[in-house]
Amino acid sequence: xxxxxxxxxxxxxxxxxxxxxxxxxxxxxxxxxxxxxxxxxxxxxxxxxxxxxxxxxxxxxxxxxxxxxxxxxxxxxxxxxxxxxxxxxxxxxxxxxxxxxxxxxxxxxxxxxx
Numbered sequence: 151x152x153x154x155x156x157x158x159x160x161x162x163x164x165x166x167x168x169x170x171x172x173x174x175x176x177x178x179x180x181x182x183x184x185x186x187x188x189x190x191x192x193x194x195x196x197x198x199x200x201x202x203x204x205x206x207x208x209x210x211x212x213x214x215x216x217x218x219x220x221x222x223x224x225x226x227x228x229x230x231x232x233x234x235x236x237x238x239x240x241x242x243x244x245x246x247x248x249x250x251x252x253x254x255x256x257x258x259x260x261x262x263x264x
């Protein structure tokens with residue numbers, strides 16, 4: 151992925167690419183009942199982005215896989231989106247990102263079963 155022109159995107163991406171920093175953020179911001187379910191010492195940044203090519207210069211996202219203490223896996227999708235205006239379409243935008251995540255995971259899992 152190319153260099154972002156937006157310094158906020160560079161800051162967020164550089165912070166969350168450090169597993170220790172990402173784990174610290176989740177411990178500080180997620181409810182304690184959720185943190186207790188996660189094995190944050192084993193989180194893993196997954197490659198790729200779900201933001202379209204035309205929006206990539208102005209938006210940054212990360213997908214982080216975190217094992218649950220139960221042994222199962224959970225994905226945490228981190229999207230920091232700053233809007234300088236009220237955007238009534240933001241929920242449709244987020245649904246699009248979620249659909250792309252699920253499509254990619256389904257394709258990966260289907261490839262494993264073949």
